[in-house]
Amino acid sequence: MKLTDIPVVYICPDHTPKYTERKRYTQAMLEEIGFRSITHYKSGTEDYPTCLAKATIAVLEARLDDSPFILLEDDCEPFLPLDTATEITFPDDTDALYMGFSVCAGSPTENRDDGRSVVEPYSPSHIRILNMLSAHAILYRSMAYKQAVIEAMYSIIGKPGYHSDVILSRLHTSYRIYGYYHPFFYQSEKFGNTVAVRDATKIAFASL
Numbered sequence: 001m002k003l004t005d006i007p008v009v010y011i012c013p014d015h016t017p018k019y020t021e022r023k024r025y026t027q028a029m030l031e032e033i034g035f036r037s038i039t040h041y042k043s044g045t046e047d048y049p050t051c052l053a054k055a056t057i058a059v060l061e062a063r064l065d066d067s068p069f070i071l072l073e074d075d076c077e078p079f080l081p082l083d084t085a086t087e088i089t090f091p092d093d094t095d096a097l098y099m100g101f102s103v104c105a106g107s108p109t110e111n112r113d114d115g116r117s118v119v120e121p122y123s124p125s126h127i128r129i130l131n132m133l134s135a136h137a138i139l140y141r142s143m144a145y146k147q148a149v150i151e152a153m154y155s156i157i158g159k160p161g162y163h164s165d166v167i168l169s170r171l172h173t174s175y176r177i178y179g180y181y182h183p184f185f186y187q188s189e190k191f192g193n194t195v196a197v198r199d200a201t202k203i204a205f206a207s208l
Helices: 017-033 050-061 143-156 164-169 195-201
Strands: 008-012 038-042 069-073 076-078 096-098 104-106 113-116 119-121 126-129 137-140 177-180 185-187
Touching (some): 017 038, 038 050, 050 069, 050 143, 104 164, 137 143, 143 164, 185 195
Parallel strands (some): 008 038, 008 069
Antiparallel strands (some): 076 185, 126 177
């Protein structure tokens, strides 16, 4: 299918001039790529990352079916040129397709990273993702996985500072989470991220 035929939702607080500029940039970027359906979700004023967890819950609860959609955070930049000719495929049993990567793995027990993320080859075009610490660009597909993510997000509400991508990484071995050998988006340093964050997400798996 065409990438730009898939609805895309991006989360951005838009409460301050800094985030208003992020919103403008992200909206313009997605329009330039050519997405036909673009939705901005304005997250709340709670401390980060609670605001992101609550926003993720709200976005997923409004889309509890097996239809695919893309969820982005407001610090994404295309890894490769994307436009209305870009095609995207995923295996029939896909629960989610990671469109953004990280070299880091999530800890199975603690709120932190835990070494390098583990992926394995699935096909000539796709990898399977097993514990990746990343949530900035995800294509959600199955209702079962969307519900599992909602439950995971609810489990960390009230735990200040508990990062949503850590809790997501623990779901990977129980669901079919795939990606291409390259990401579609990375976390750009344009929006306040460190160079280390950019370098950790601007990666591809050339061979496995």
